[in-house]
Amino acid sequence: MKRVRLLVFNAALGVLDYRVPEGMTIEFGSIVVAPLGPRQVLGIVWEPERLSGKEVPESKLRPLLEVMPAPPIPERLRRLIEWTADYYCAPLSSVARMALGSMAALRGGGTTTEYRLTGTEPARLTPQRAAALDALQHEQGSIRELAELASVSEGVLRGMVGAGLLEPVVVDLDRPYPAARPAFAVPQLNDEQRAAADIFVGAVTERKFAPFLLDGVTGSGKTECYFEGVAEAIREGRQVLVLLPEIALTENFLRRFEHRFGVQPVLWHSSLKSSERRRAWRAVVLGSAQVVVGARSALFLPYANLGLIVVDEAHEISFKQDDGVRYNARDVAVMRAKFEKVPVVLASATPALESMQLAEAGVYRKIDLVGRYGGAQLPDIQILDLRSEVPERGRWLAPRLVEAMKDRLAKGEQSLLFLNRRGYAPLTLCRHCGFRFQCPNCTAWLVEHRFSKRLACHHCGHEVPVPEACPECGTGDCLVACGPGVERIADEVAEILPEARTALVTSDTMNTPEAIGDFVAMAEGRAIDIIIGTQLVTKGYHFPELTLVGVVDADLGLEGGDLRAAERTYQQVAQVAGRAGRGAKPGEVLIQTRHPAASVIQALANGDRDAFYAAETEARRDAGAPPFGRWAAIIISSEDQAEALSAARAIGGTAPNLPDMLVLGPAPAPLSLLRGRHRFRLLINARRSAELQKTLREWLDPLEFPRGVRVNIDIDPYSFV
Template sequence: MNRVRLLVFNAALGALDYRVPEGMAVGPGSVVVAPLGPRQIVGIVWEEDRLPAESVADARLRPLAEALPVPPLRAELRRLIEWTADYYCAPLSAVARMVISSGGALRGPATMTEYRLSGGMPERMTPQRERAMERLEGEQATIRELADMAGVSEGVLRGLVNQGAMEPVTVDCDRPYPRARAGHAAVELNPEQAGVAARLVDAVNEAAFAPFLLDGVTGSGKTETYFEAVAAALDADQQVLVLLPEIALTQAFLRRFEDRFGAPPVVWHSSLKSTERRRAWRAIASGEAQVVVGARSALFLPYGRLGLIVVDEAHEVSFKQDDGVRYNARDVAVMRAHFEGLPVVLASATPALESLQMAESGIYERLELPSRFGAAELPAIDTVDLTEDPPERGRWLAPRLARELAERLDKGEQSLLFLNRRGYAPLTLCRNCGFRFECPNCTAWLVEHRFSRRLACHHCGHETTPPATCPECGEPDCLVACGPGVERIADEVAEILPGARVAVATSDTLNSPERAAEFVAQVEEGAIDVIVGTQLVTKGFHFPELTLVGVVDADLGLEGGDLRAAERTYQQVAQVAGRAGRGEKPGQVLIQTRHPDAPVIAALAAGDRDAFYAAETEARRHAGAPPFGRWAAIIVSSEDEAEAKEAARAIGGTRPDLGDIAIYGPAPAPLSLLRGRYRYRLLINARRSARLQDTLRTWLNALDFPRGVRVSIDIDPYSFV
């Protein structure tokens, strides 16, 4: 009898066996529809010997309903799914769900109806119709997507359709993408770039697993260099995946890509419309999509003929997912390249310590670009000791930094101020009674955002309007903003430089690729004099007229319980410093700090990256921390505080006693209340030789928890809150 085993997208069900009806051809990797009770579910056919299931007699098996018209998932991708689930202690079904990430793509070729403004006017204009027509100029999408864009109900848009102000358009869901051409534009590389590019091109042509660490200073032309490897893959009719850490970087990258290859790549990120996701998924699975540029989720797409993976800004923390399957895209990219047998390039000016150690041990091949491209020189870096040169009362910029900003403005040059804190102020309190505005769902203060006139929690999204009087004592005009955010720094710049054109660049203001592209265009056209931004501006942007970078508070990243704080502070400040002097004009960086002698600050000021990494490496080695040891976290949460505490105690009370694994906690998490759930954490420090994942599974699987308790495992954690 022809039976198959299905991996279904429900971890509680496990694997299920089904009968294959006569005339239906399926094999491992096939995506199928199967009955489950009165419902029909999607599943993936898996090898029986790799997926245990409850034994069911042949006579009791139900038949598959249909095989879906998409290419089977390749064996290499199935092995990656298994590895990711095993390494990160995640359900196999949760990882597989990331592969089948566009349900609409599974149903074969199709057309659909989208809508756009017709140019006509409705018989009767209402405020909602007027807003919709204003916001939807030049847009085309489904009614639901257009309603979201316009901020109106679907009924408003259907009324516009009935009135002839909007018209339907039939769209081929699978229309082909423009073709990129390897030889579209000639590129002149310097000798250092040419040597690195030749090695990467050879690796693409060899079509074997080869992990590279592309270690180049900011402005050294890493992108142009690995573009040569992309060209080699295009010549070989292979697909390329380029991972970027931020959606805001996408538009600038797309423009550079199109200039080089004559057509934009296929884009994949969370802001895509459902029709765009469907089209991209099917083109990727069929092999028609040549180059895919995307966020970390693009890593799990079912490429038909992948030949090269590039992880740009590979040190970035945003490659680590902190909910659901808690994977690190940088590390999973290397494993995908391993299973697929192809080269992978990790590009960064400030590589993660783990990546550097892999290069030191010879596992990764290190390719270096130690100089900036062309006439550009690395900027001069200096510190401003805030204990000796403090800002004026009520201000946050030291006099020296204020003078340098004024000089750049007089010269017609651009400046960038970096503070990794969104909003106007991190805390608002009452000067009369001391009341502080705290999030009702999280152990966090509400952040004042004056641009949008709201108090917001940056953890759960809770928002409220600032009241006219104190909620505690009722006193009017007594609320005080404490500490600076980027909006407050922007106000200060406007005060000291009244003629300056100031732009705030954060995830609040650049929250779509279109807004990011508009911001980049304004800077390049010289319409902005001073940029005030968060970590969003530390990477990827190339502004030749930007000659001054000021780090408002370099000590901020060293606070708190982040076990990688020194490394992350170094990376952020070094990256933002790299935005200065990328053209012919020399750049300068001023780092405001109260601790100029701190090792990380001193290394930044001296421009001595090797000394910092050497000291940090020894400290990690001594502590048995990554890359010399392993970290894992267990996070326990519940809406009931007593329930969460009891579950955490049960886990702590049954901890295994092993010589190669140390277990700390449980203790309340730094964010002990998050999104309405009380949280406890345990931290595990294991030797490299320890069977960490097996230990965690055996330990936790032996325990039963109440329905309201969630217990999650974070392997190689980057967040410690």
């Protein structure tokens, strides 16, 4: 190869051609360093015929500078990158960037110095050093990483090194991970589970693309079944990827994995320290990482020898990326399995309607687990009509739910209250003048968080202290919290049952793996009587003594303009209901609602999932909505409202008039101001036969916009705000 075409990680640069110096060995997928003016850029050598661009004359080519000492990006992954960029109308360079680790990971090898606590007890401590000692128990890392973990300056930690409180440790950057043992703790499966497990083992052995939908009720042992497929892949020396929708689920999964295989898997998510990411990436590309468990981004890692992909809780909307490359990891996982020619398992107790339709069409092979493991029974579900069973004044829990909680407390059993709303109250206003606290950066009210004494925006992170007086009229002691959040429900429980030991489980309180691990240990050790939480508690946890689930407001998810609202509500409530009665004791679920006749509430009450899916399927078919039609959104934003509106009108004014495509808008987005940017949206509803992506590119590519305008395309959108 004498000349190469590079894909570089700047969409504005396009593709660049270079000369290969004498003696340099290059192949497609090689990661190289190239000159660009006075700078140096990183790029991937790509097949020239697959990247459009004018060919540069030989005489003008500059030589490559270096080939990075990392294995080339495999052809299978390069084809997946191309497919993802094409399907989601994203820059190829933005997708390809997700396959790479840091520069340090690309160079690899060698040693580094990390630091850990010595265990020495100092005679005197400054407040900063005391905070660092508390935060850094069982932690090891660079001074910078530890400073971030402890929220102190690097100078404080360097002083602790000098004082003998921290000690240096020389670490091998590419040290291997402990090997998982497929025969470490083989479970006793029932006949239904064994049949499912055997199918997965056979699929791994066959080494062919095979998509499965593992549809099992909560507590049916789905994880144990696909773990047998994982064990077979390990025995064959192949790698496994397990995708989880949220980092919060990782800790519980790690415990189950370690119990089965004797070691923890390799982790990949945004909260890893840079040294951990570097080590994990190297292990993935060199093939020594046997099982990788991670969030969405783990999907694009360059696995050396992939043998199985599992998407756990495959219905979760967290698998859809809402910024940057707006891809759905569930769907891309199936495509990666297709390119890699390996089986993929989508596991869920409440599969997405799209997955159910693909199974019905025979594209996915559906495997059912209809019974709970170990003879546990599904919980009894009852509806509390809040119009007739009215909570006491100033409270949010109906009398029957309160009595059920008291009964469980007396029996020594556990209860769980679910409300998918963080904070204390969603709105704070002045009772004197009616002033409402609104985010200055977003079209959203500030949410009161009483534990932190802050008013916060859940969209951009803006926070202010709760004032003593109304900022509008100056009246003191006049602020009123409107509506309940989980913190308010926790306060109510403390008033009603002061003797109960409670745990508040939200992304605010469970924001580290350690915090989640402590919560799980306390719940399993029966040190918690009542769990109050958001969606974090709806899935993945197994507490045998938890026998009561109360859904505080089942109608919350049905509000707003979400076109998948009914499906989401069903999935969320069904998942949290599945936490009850997973052991020997029977479970009970009480669902509070003001709309007991709603189809989704009736389906939950009757335990009739099939009827709900059938009704929802027909409604989608009539509306031409997925999976029977296609959706796409165009989001236009700018810090200048007039500029954003002008760009939106220009896009709307040039919309194609096609018989198989309907363009709605432009209109202000429901969140018309987000992080300081004014937003407008267009929604496209197309038939399955429409060439949607091709039409969008031909429509938008010729248009030019001011520098401050951003135009984003969202294929198969989940968020409509």
